[in-house]
Amino acid sequence: xxxxxxxxxxxxxxxxxxxxxxxxxxxxxxxxxxxxxxxxxxxxxxxxxxxxxxxxxxxxxxxxxxxxxxxxxxxxxxxxxxxxxxxxxxxxxxxxxxxxxxxxxxxxxxxxxxxxxxxxxxxxxxxxxxxxxxxxxxxxxxxxxxxxxxxxxxxxxxxxxxxxxxxxxxxxxxxxxxxxxxxxxxxxxxxxxxxxxxxxxxxxxxxxxxxxxxxxxxxxxxxxxxxxxxxxxxxxxxxxxxxx
Amino acid sequence: xxxxxxxxxxxxxxxxxxxxxxxxxxxxxxxxxxxxxxxxxxxxxxxxxxxxxxxxxxxxxxxxxxxxxxxxxxxxxxxxxxxxxxxxxxxxxxxxxxxxxxxxxxxxxxxxxxxxxxxxxxxxxxxxxxxxxxxxxxxxxxxxxxxxxxxxxxxxxxxxxxxxxxxxxxxxxxxxxxxxxxxxxxxxxxxxxxxxxxxxxx
Numbered sequence: 001x002x003x004x005x006x007x008x009x010x011x012x013x014x015x016x017x018x019x020x021x022x023x024x025x026x027x028x029x030x031x032x033x034x035x036x037x038x039x040x041x042x043x044x045x046x047x048x049x050x051x052x053x054x055x056x057x058x059x060x061x062x063x064x065x066x067x068x069x070x071x072x073x074x075x076x077x078x079x080x081x082x083x084x085x086x087x088x089x090x091x092x093x094x095x096x097x098x099x100x101x102x103x104x105x106x107x108x109x110x111x112x113x114x115x116x117x118x119x120x121x122x123x124x125x126x127x128x129x130x131x132x133x134x135x136x137x138x139x140x141x142x143x144x145x146x147x148x149x150x151x152x153x154x155x156x157x158x159x160x161x162x163x164x165x166x167x168x169x170x171x172x173x174x175x176x177x178x179x180x181x182x183x184x185x186x187x188x189x190x191x192x193x194x195x196x197x198x199x200x201x202x203x204x205x206x207x208x209x210x211x212x213x214x215x216x217x218x219x220x221x222x223x224x225x226x227x228x229x230x231x232x233x234x235x236x237x238x239x240x241x242x243x244x
Numbered sequence: 245x246x247x248x249x250x251x252x253x254x255x256x257x258x259x260x261x262x263x264x265x266x267x268x269x270x271x272x273x274x275x276x277x278x279x280x281x282x283x284x285x286x287x288x289x290x291x292x293x294x295x296x297x298x299x300x301x302x303x304x305x306x307x308x309x310x311x312x313x314x315x316x317x318x319x320x321x322x323x324x325x326x327x328x329x330x331x332x333x334x335x336x337x338x339x340x341x342x343x344x345x346x347x348x349x350x351x352x353x354x355x356x357x358x359x360x361x362x363x364x365x366x367x368x369x370x371x372x373x374x375x376x377x378x379x380x381x382x383x384x385x386x387x388x389x390x391x392x393x394x395x396x397x398x399x400x401x402x403x404x405x406x407x408x409x410x411x412x413x414x415x416x417x418x419x420x421x422x423x424x425x426x427x428x429x430x431x432x433x434x435x436x437x438x439x440x441x442x443x444x445x446x
Binding site: 086087093 | 245246247248249250251252253254266268274275276277278279280281282324325360361390424425427428429442
């Protein structure tokens, strides 16, 4: 409790475009190992000393050689446009973390596990699924991942790879304004009735549920899960909103 | 250490003094909570002041709303770095609650407790002398459930996670007991002007 938290310099190792609005920033950083679902605070400093800080979820699995942040561009934002328009390999930023011990998943947590992502809300859930894949965790898991159209579903190929090699993992992509790519996917917005249908089709009652996305999405999904009979205490939420 | 190519967006000169370090202004009202939004029926709503497990006073919704009303207008600051200016609240000042109950603070520490099991610790000194209220109205309308309605604690001079949503009571405790986020890496007091965000912050 006594030591002052330390901002650490982190070098950008590479930048990867995931979708037109989402970029992965890979960082070389000496952070304590994180838990899947945690975030870091990022700090940028202008020449005159002015600083801006924001929180970003960690996309990489715990123990990965590089810390991956997947940052959505908010056009009226202050920090995300820097990562999209300016940041290059070799640049240095500052990191603090890992932070947060509520919206976290540990590989030995009880299942079945339900993950529901809206847009860039997939990032902390991706860290969970990457760790699951690495460690060969076998509790039943369902990911429902919603975006407007297929091209906005970042990491879709990687996620399908996990699903193909993991019989206990089921993934349903939801595209609310574009066609589905697979017969089992949904084009209907997630609400109480479509969620109930998905849970019935899955055939498991979640013991743990993680919901992450924009405020309105998370409110809708969390309410619907309660109405579907999921224990309130089993539902963890993380809402994105109003930060840039 | 300057970040190459980062210029940032300075707040307007008039706002510089209003923004605690590391904060930026938002015009939205973002929602952050750890789980689903509880929908608390007014018929079942109660607010209880207690000393440890012992109730000191308790009010139904109608009784609570008959207490003296206080208005406050000003800025609020969330630990996730947004600040919102000129918010307007109405409710019952903690000072008036204690007066109505006919009690004085039995300990210097309080745990604010919510209907969804959330809790957060606030020193009593931060709740008294007109510094805090149980708010039931925001911007002139009943407080929406996603923002903590029917009633939430409002301690605007601390980071907003201290302003517990869906509040059901204040419990005086013998020690400064960590609440939900305080047990999960967040600061015991949370003064935005001292940037007390996380456990190890000064």
